[in-house]
Amino acid sequence: MSVEVLVNDVKPNTYQWTCRLTLIEKQNIRTAKTSPMKFMPMILQDSTGTKVQATAFQGDIEGIDQRLSVYSTYLISNAYVKPVTQMRYCIDVNYPYVWSFNRRTLIQDVDAPEGVDFREIAESETAAFRDIFDSYQHATRINILGAIVKKLPRTFIVSDGKQRTAWDVVVINEECIPLPFTMWEEFVSKHGGEIEKLLNSGGYPLVLINRVAINLFQGLALSTRYDCHMELNPDGARALSLKKWVDGNAIKIATLVQDKAYNDALSIISKPLAQPRSTLSGLETGLLEVIVVWVLGKFSLVDTSQEFFYIGCNYCNRRVYGPEGITFQCLFCGQKLGTTTKR
Known part of the structure; x- marks a missing residue:
C-alpha cells in the first residue's frame, strides 16, 4: 500500500509512495x-512549495500530455526517480532529483490543496521590468508578466547557416517600459497564430513567461529559451489588474509604440549615468564581477583616411552590397522593410 508523502521524501530508493502535486508548467x-529522442519536461509542486521536474519520453508523451492539465492537482504514485546529473538542470536546489512519467505511472485526479492558488503564486513570482538589467548583470533567471502590444516585421533569422523562425514583439507592463521580445520556432508555432489574431482584432494579449532569456542585442531585449514556459492570457488577479491598466492606457501605449521607445530599453532600464563607472585600466584587471561595465571616455580618430563603416541592414547589422538608403527585405533576418544603413 502506498503512503502519501511530500516531494522531499521521495528518493531513488523510495518504494510504494504517493505524492500530491499540482502541475504548474508543461513545456514544449x-x-x-x-x-532523435523526443521528450516533454513538466514542473510540479507540492503543498510546501517544493518543485520537481518530471519528463515524458517518446511514445509516452502523447498520453501524458493528454492526461495532465496545467494547474490541476493529482496523486502521482511510484514514478521513476533518479539524481540530477547537472545542477543547472535542477528546478529546485533543495531537491536534486528528477522524475520520469510513462503510461505505467499511476495518476489520480484530486482537489487542489485548500487555500492555495497556484495561478496567483506563478504571477507573484514575476520580476519588475526595471529589475531586468540587474538580473542580466548577475545572470539571474527571471519570470515576467506583460502585454504584447505590437508585432514587428521580422519572421526569421539565419543562424549557423540555417533559416530559423523568429518573431519579434513588444511587451509592456504598468511601468510603461516597452521591451522587444523574440519568440523562437516552437513558441511561434504554438502561440504565434493566437497572438496575431488578437493583435489584428485590436486586443493586447497578456503573456506570462518563465525563465525568459535576457540579451543585449541592439540594446536590451528578451527572448525565449529552450526551457521557457509561455502562457497566454493568464487569469489570476495580477493578470486581471494588468489587463485593466492596459485597457485604460491604450493611447499612452500607442504613443510609446509609435515612438519606438522599445529601441531605447537599455538606457531606460539601466540608467547609465547612475551606474558605477570603470577606467580602461580597470577593465584589464579581470576582477570585474558584472557582465556590462560602463566606461566614460572620449573617442578620437587616429587615421581619418580610412572608412569606419559598412553598409548593412538597419536591424540585424549584416553587411549588404548596395548603396545607403535602400528599402529591401533582408535575407539574413527577414525584416521586410529593412533599410541599408551605415554600420
Whole structure:
C-alpha cells in the first residue's frame, strides 16, 4: 500500500509512495541534442512549495500530455526517480532529483490543496521590468508578466547557416517600459497564430513567461529559451489588474509604440549615468564581477583616411552590397522593410 508523502521524501530508493502535486508548467516537446529522442519536461509542486521536474519520453508523451492539465492537482504514485546529473538542470536546489512519467505511472485526479492558488503564486513570482538589467548583470533567471502590444516585421533569422523562425514583439507592463521580445520556432508555432489574431482584432494579449532569456542585442531585449514556459492570457488577479491598466492606457501605449521607445530599453532600464563607472585600466584587471561595465571616455580618430563603416541592414547589422538608403527585405533576418544603413 502506498503512503502519501511530500516531494522531499521521495528518493531513488523510495518504494510504494504517493505524492500530491499540482502541475504548474508543461513545456514544449523537444528533441535531444545527441539523438532523435523526443521528450516533454513538466514542473510540479507540492503543498510546501517544493518543485520537481518530471519528463515524458517518446511514445509516452502523447498520453501524458493528454492526461495532465496545467494547474490541476493529482496523486502521482511510484514514478521513476533518479539524481540530477547537472545542477543547472535542477528546478529546485533543495531537491536534486528528477522524475520520469510513462503510461505505467499511476495518476489520480484530486482537489487542489485548500487555500492555495497556484495561478496567483506563478504571477507573484514575476520580476519588475526595471529589475531586468540587474538580473542580466548577475545572470539571474527571471519570470515576467506583460502585454504584447505590437508585432514587428521580422519572421526569421539565419543562424549557423540555417533559416530559423523568429518573431519579434513588444511587451509592456504598468511601468510603461516597452521591451522587444523574440519568440523562437516552437513558441511561434504554438502561440504565434493566437497572438496575431488578437493583435489584428485590436486586443493586447497578456503573456506570462518563465525563465525568459535576457540579451543585449541592439540594446536590451528578451527572448525565449529552450526551457521557457509561455502562457497566454493568464487569469489570476495580477493578470486581471494588468489587463485593466492596459485597457485604460491604450493611447499612452500607442504613443510609446509609435515612438519606438522599445529601441531605447537599455538606457531606460539601466540608467547609465547612475551606474558605477570603470577606467580602461580597470577593465584589464579581470576582477570585474558584472557582465556590462560602463566606461566614460572620449573617442578620437587616429587615421581619418580610412572608412569606419559598412553598409548593412538597419536591424540585424549584416553587411549588404548596395548603396545607403535602400528599402529591401533582408535575407539574413527577414525584416521586410529593412533599410541599408551605415554600420
